[in-house]
Amino acid sequence: MAKVYSQDLRERLIGAVEAGQSASAASRVFRVSRSTAIKWAAHWRRTGEVPPAIPRKRYRWRLDEHEAWLLALVSKEADLTLEEIRDRFTAEREATTCVNSLWRFYDRHKISYKKNRARRRAKAA
Numbered sequence: 001m002a003k004v005y006s007q008d009l010r011e012r013l014i015g016a017v018e019a020g021q022s023a024s025a026a027s028r029v030f031r032v033s034r035s036t037a038i039k040w041a042a043h044w045r046r047t048g049e050v051p052p053a054i055p056r057k058r059y060r061w062r063l064d065e066h067e068a069w070l071l072a073l074v075s076k077e078a079d080l081t082l083e084e085i086r087d088r089f090t091a092e093r094e095a096t097t098c099v100n101s102l103w104r105f106y107d108r109h110k111i112s113y114k115k116n117r118a119r120r121r122a123k124a125a
Helices: 007-018 023-030 034-047 067-076 082-093 099-108
Strands: none
Touching: 007 023, 007 034, 023 034, 067 082, 067 099, 082 099
């Protein structure tokens, strides 16, 4: 995952660029990638502001809005696959999501569907 640099580092790098140093040279001094320094400098030139150090947001609340519906669905029909749940969610709730998000939602709620022993594969004789 990408590293979030501190606001102080961003301000010092922009200060060096403002003082006349190139973004590439400043990237070597402050030990950030060249492309990152160039993007920060471009943002500063465009807006006059140091780019904010905002961490990546997680969107888990999107499915939490539909928590009651999703939990009711699996309580009625416990053997639905995640793909089937996604298709119903898209059709009935007029929203989109991916299978991975559904898996994480149900995992947070400690809901899983396990096959019973009778359905397991036979062992070699």
